[in-house]
Amino acid sequence: MKPFGFFHLKGIGGQIAALVLASTVALHLVVTAAFLISRPDRPDTPPDGAHQLTDAALLLGSTEASERPRLVADLSRAFPKLGIEMHAPGTAAIVETSDSQHLRGMRRHLGRGYKVVQLAADDTAHRVGVELPDGSVIAGRVDGGPRPWFWGAPWLTALMTTFICVTVLGLWAARALAAPLSSFAEAAENFSLDGEADPLPERGPEEIRSVARALNRMHERIARLMSDRTRMLAAISHDLRTPITRLRLRAEFIEDEVNRKRMLIDLDQMRSMLESVLSLLRNDRNVEAVTLVDIASTLQLIADQFGDMGHVVHYDGPASATAAARPDDLHRGVTNLVENAVRYGAEVTIRLDISGTRLVIDVEDDGPGISDARKQEMLEPFARGDDARTMDESTGFGLGLSIAHAIAIAHGGTLSLHDRTPHGLIVRMELPVWQEPRLAA
CATH class of the missing domain: 3.30.565.10 (Histidine kinase-like ATPase, C-terminal domain)
Incomplete structure (x- = not known):
């Protein structure tokens, strides 16, 4: 056996090893891409729309109270999907002041003096409020809201990628191995000696092609052996007909009636036996x-x-x-x-x-x-x-x-x-x- 012959790409072992290697590389690439996109090492990034709300809160927090209505109107026109609203101190419907990942990311960008709270949700999106230093609350809709802890995590992406790679490997192995073996079983079931059966297709991994070639050669050898046997029996039958005929003619001249009949019966039996054997072992090509x-x-x-x-x-x-x-x-x-x-x-x-x-x-x-x-x-x-x-x-x-x-x-x-x-x-x-x-x- 050649060194590292197992990893020959034309064989089953080499193809499986190559597929496993390719799946592992693809898995690492997907995990790396997910890491670079999500960057779990960085501070929590607010979800979509939250950075606009935090910027608006910082802007309103540094503005005089008399200028805030005009500024809120301008922000509403600039960010219509955000739905910015201004609530007087103590009028906002605060649901909770949890320390979820969603709200914690906004607090990192706001800094001290600002308080992020969860408000009652409307029909379209979650509502988040930012309490300014003077007690006023600016509220807005944040698309997506707090997601489950497992959603979007790199480990989930890695798990899904692993599942896909294993599925692809299983499907390939089933197709590469089961299909040729099924064709072998069908060929064995339809085995015949008339030469009409198609040879096994020599495709797939090297081991499968080697088995197909061996079975095709075995079929040819068996067919050739049966053909030679039939030709030999036909030749023997042809050669025996002549002496049997001569013996029958000579038996007609036997004067003893009893011996003549016995001789003719034996000769007829020999001829009948030859015809019966040839009928059983007739030439399959005809x-x-x-x-x-x-x-x-x-x-x-x-x-x-x-x-x-x-x-x-x-x-x-x-x-x-x-x-x-x-x-x-x-x-x-x-x-x-x-x-x-x-x-x-x-x-x-x-x-x-x-x-x-x-x-x-x-x-x-x-x-x-x-x-x-x-x-x-x-x-x-x-x-x-x-x-x-x-x-x-x-x-x-x-x-x-x-x-x-x-x-x-x-x-x-x-x-x-x-x-x-x-x-x-x-x-x-x-x-x-x-x-x-x-x-x-």
């Missing part, structure tokens, strides 16, 4: 688009197809039900479920139910069913059923349910197994009517 599909018509068609093959398959549901899906994938998934059902049961029912924004497809059979302990296990690839349902060991490879499960997840739905009364199995596929489908990993 995934079909999502379109509007009449689910009811698709299920009715599947029931008719199995009916033509001699199976008893019924459809129970509405005549029409439209949803967004991949038609071929949905057809293959339900077909796999019905194939399992007719293999172990004599009668199969395909039910369709739409409730709100979800549709439910139930494939019911009257076979032996599956124990509760193995229901979840049966959704895994190559998982075989209970002995009661494994009627023929030469058929089935444990891929039908796993393929249907992957198709349900790709549509944003679920696949689950349930018991049927009095016996049998219900395979339930729940799909959203409108969704943004995902690919099953």
Whole structure:
């Protein structure tokens, strides 16, 4: 680790440290400006309008009593907002003679011989009176009046500035950290192997960009690994088809009828196994688009197809039900479920139910069913059923349910197994009517 690398401005630590430093400097600048403006080290300065009243009191105090009415009239015209009035000794409505900060500031400017008192307030402002040395009182309105002790104090300004700086720091940290992490969670939720997902944006602090680059590279490696695996399986399948075909042709010349049939059954099973595995691990780049599909018509068609093959398959549901899906994938998934059902049961029912924004497809059979302990296990690839349902060991490879499960997840739905009364199995596929489908990993 480089010395002082923590304070690198491209990293989260450096940006937070820079913001804290900038907030501290701004705090000190605001406190200094407030100190220079208020100057608490100087004598108390009278509030707005009070210095005019003190000057008028000093002027009237040094004027003869006969000249005061004329001088008061001149001061009233000069300072109309002050509302100067002259009261004879003992006629002023004095409220208090407190020693508040407001009145103390005026006394400092008046000096000895003058007395500052608080008068009854009018509707617009506080009234303050100055008692002259001869007992007369000059009264005037002082805007603002005595303020609370905490208002305008430098410590309050510092507190507000600190609050603002901490708020800015918190908002920045929430945006700089929560937004990329939310995008990571969304990317993980929408992870797919079809190459259509946009890479994570590499923005923000250096640590966030580094994580985004690592996740993008991991996505590329996984996609490349899955693509190589699929190509390898496709090549193996292609290479095995030829020898299987040759073996089938040679098996036709076997004179022993029993051995010839066994050989042909084994070869058909090998070919079916290859096709099933390739269906489960198909190339994600060739995934079909999502379109509007009449689910009811698709299920009715599947029931008719199995009916033509001699199976008893019924459809129970509405005549029409439209949803967004991949038609071929949905057809293959339900077909796999019905194939399992007719293999172990004599009668199969395909039910369709739409409730709100979800549709439910139930494939019911009257076979032996599956124990509760193995229901979840049966959704895994190559998982075989209970002995009661494994009627023929030469058929089935444990891929039908796993393929249907992957198709349900790709549509944003679920696949689950349930018991049927009095016996049998219900395979339930729940799909959203409108969704943004995902690919099953």
